[in-house]
Amino acid sequence: AQRVTQPEKLLSVFKGAPVELKCNYSYSGSPELFWYVQYSRQRLQLLLRHISRESIKGFTADLNKGETSFHLKKPFAQEEDSAMYYCALTPGGGNKLTFGTGTQLKVEL
Amino acid sequence: GAVVSQHPSRVICKSGTSVKIECRSLDFQATTMFWYRQFPKQSLMLMATSNEGSKATYEQGVEKDKFLINHASLTLSTLTVTSAHPEDSSFYICSASLTATGELFFGEGSRLTVL
Numbered sequence: 001a002q003r004v005t006q007p008e009k010l011l012s013v014f015k016g017a018p019v020e021l022k023c024n025y026s027y028s029g030s031p032e033l034f035w036y037v038q039y040s041r042q043r044l045q046l047l048l049r050h051i052s053r054e055s056i057k058g059f060t061a062d063l064n065k066g067e068t069s070f071h072l073k074k075p076f077a078q079e080e081d082s083a084m085y086y087c088a089l090t091p092g093g094g095n096k097l098t099f100g101t102g103t104q105l106k107v108e109l
Numbered sequence: 110g111a112v113v114s115q116h117p118s119r120v121i122c123k124s125g126t127s128v129k130i131e132c133r134s135l136d137f138q139a140t141t142m143f144w145y146r147q148f149p150k151q152s153l154m155l156m157a158t159s160n161e162g163s164k165a166t167y168e169q170g171v172e173k174d175k176f177l178i179n180h181a182s183l184t185l186s187t188l189t190v191t192s193a194h195p196e197d198s199s200f201y202i203c204s205a206s207l208t209a210t211g212e213l214f215f216g217e218g219s220r221l222t223v224l
Contacts, residue, residue: 009150043113044153044202044215086152095211096143097204101152 002027004089006100013077014108021072021103023061023087030092033063033070036099038084047072047085057081077107111137113205115216122193123224130188130219132203138183139205143213144176147200159186193223 005024013019025031035047048056050063050070061072070087087100112135122128132142140161145153157178158166165178175197177189186205190197202218 043217044204046212095141095206095213096155096158097153097213098155099152 002031002089002091002098004087004098004100006085006087006103008103009101010104010106012106012108015079016076019072019074019077019081019105019107021085021087021105023070023072023100025068025070025087025089027068027089027091031089032092033061034088034090034097035059035061035070035072036086036088038086040083044086077105079107079109081105082107111135111205111207111212111214113203113214113216115201115203115219117219118217119220119222121222121224124194125192127189127191128193128221130190130201130203130221132186132188132205132216134184134205134214137205137207139186140183140208141206142180142186143204143206144178144186144188145202145204147202147218149200153202156188190221193221195223197221198223 003026033050036044037047038044059074061070063070084102084104086102088097114133116131142159144156146156147153155168156171159178159180161180161183167173180186200218200220203216204213
């Protein structure tokens with residue numbers, strides 16, 4: 001069975017500082033990895049997916065199969081980045097998501 | 110963009126009663142919808158996969174007779190919590206899959222409180 005681990009429940013950084021939200025996974029096949037974000041009082045929404053290899057709102061994430069990681073990074077945090085971030089996985093070709101426990105990012109001025 | 114709407118957003122009911130939560134895809138057709146449950150400060154747990162016109166597929170440990178799922182049309186799936194008890198109190202979230210891309214769009218969630 002697949003599993004997604006986000007070791008940090010809360011990450012607090014200052015505005016302008018780099019951000020790295022950690023995500024590790026376990027899955028025997030070739031998974032698809034995602035980052036979802038939930039801003040205060042809003043619904044969960046897709047931030048980025050590894051197959052797109054794109055940067056969204058300045059965030060990037062690289063799938064490292066050797067380390068089974070998919071860390072989310074942004075070089076300069078902004079106040080509006082404060083939100084709950086969930087790493088998620090689906091078996092390749094499917095869309096049944098397994099979520100990590102989430103990391104609350106707080107960007108302080 | 111695609112919008113998924115849940116109703117009601119909040120519901121309070123007495124123990125022993127049944128509660129129905131609706132999940133609608135407003136501007137697209139979804140052959141597949143998913144239902145999740147989220148406990149406070151915990152992750153979303155997939156409960157079941159709802160397929161239009163067929164029986165839902167439940168995840169291990171989810172009682173299908175407790176959580177009835179009906180996906181009668183391409184834009185509506187319903188979750189009925191039968192004979193609700195206080196331990197069923199939770200945040201229930203649905204998502205719908207956009208067939209063309211497979212991207213999932215989430216509803217705003219429904220908070221159930223069973224007294």
